[in-house]
Amino acid sequence: MNESNPTVFIVDDDASVRKSLERLIKSVGFNAETFTSAEEFLSRKPYGGPSCLILDVCMPGLSGIDLHKKLTREEIPIPIIFITGHGDIPMSVKAIKNGAVDFLPKPFDKKELISAINQAIDRDVHTRKLLIEKEEIQHRLNTLTPREFQVLRWVITGMLNKQIAYELGVTEKTIKVHRGRVMQKMQIDSVAELVRLAQKVGIAPPNK
Amino acid sequence: MNESNPTVFIVDDDASVRKSLERLIKSVGFNAETFTSAEEFLSRKPYGGPSCLILDVCMPGLSGIDLHKKLTREEIPIPIIFITGHGDIPMSVKAIKNGAVDFLPKPFDKKELISAINQAIDRDVHTRKLLIEKEEIQHRLNTLTPREFQVLRWVITGMLNKQIAYELGVTEKTIKVHRGRVMQKMQIDSVAELVRLAQKVGIAPPNK
């Protein structure tokens, strides 16, 4: 069990389900870790590597649905595969619309579950990659002064320095200096890259 | 019945369902148009305004699911709301994952259906807006010569004219001319706009 290998977390109040899932998952080469309740899962320390969550819908205490909501609210984007013995269509529809990877009624086909797990892990790897990228960008953005950030937002509109200068009520010279520092701090050397970078973290142009 | 008002298409083999749905939909101010089969719907001329499709899953001939697949394959992005009397969870999950707006078992709550219809129409309005924008961009792109398009792809990387010239084995002068024509034909005047525009239609930088 190491953190570079994908881990599948299993939350189900039924011991036999936990056991069989754990065996199945380990047999295909993933780490598996089981929990008897949503609360127990929440108290686990955050996992660093790629992972996903197999979650029973109905459980005493916090239900699987509740846990999903909570994770969404707290922006913990771990991919979720629901399993359930007593689900209905509206419930499954809602779960998928809220971002669950799959929703499998018990008993389910092993191949289907494995397929869902692979999808979930792939999604998590992708999500993590984007997240890390965003954090790196954000870190550099935080080194900008307020004025520099303001200039950045105008620069990505494609306006000329003199136009930006007019908008901010300063001289073109000043914009040049701010702009130069923005590029230096963001560690790039073209407007094209700045535009893409701003897009990735959702920086909008000024309201005018 | 005019094309600026949203229209809801109803496809169901059950006459009573068609009738009640039509009444409900007209009562909230949308146009409604009914069809007794998927085939009948397909033979209708394309609708210009915002619309969505309420689709029975089980029907003689082409089923609702089949129709959904066909529309997806042919890139007809009309939002779909499934209704069904005999659906199961895997079916509903699959439908939503394939992009359906909702999946409602009969009998359904009127408010739920109306809510789903509003979502579907909103989605369609949004999709159409993006589509029109993409088409406008594509139209301008089609006026570019192969070489100009090639230069465009290098320009959006943020490279200098001299670097692009080296990549293409020509002089900087040549790149300047192509680049100028690209900006003129695309009707923009900054690299920033070019980058965003390229992003919208999914133009990738060169493979190097």
Added chain:
DNA sequence: ATTTAAATTGGACCTTGGTCCAATACGGGT
């Protein structure tokens, strides 16, 4: 064979972007 579109390049010239050095001004914090 003539025409046409595309690609290429040169020269001249102007605008814009970017940098280096330097200076002033203002507000916080030690």
Added chain:
DNA sequence: ACCCGTATTGGACCAAGGTCCAATTTAAAT
């Protein structure tokens, strides 16, 4: 009182972008 980060601006200077006019070459189309 003094230092530091931030914002501002100027001068000088060079690199890069962009445009106008003009010319050549080549391949495709009529």
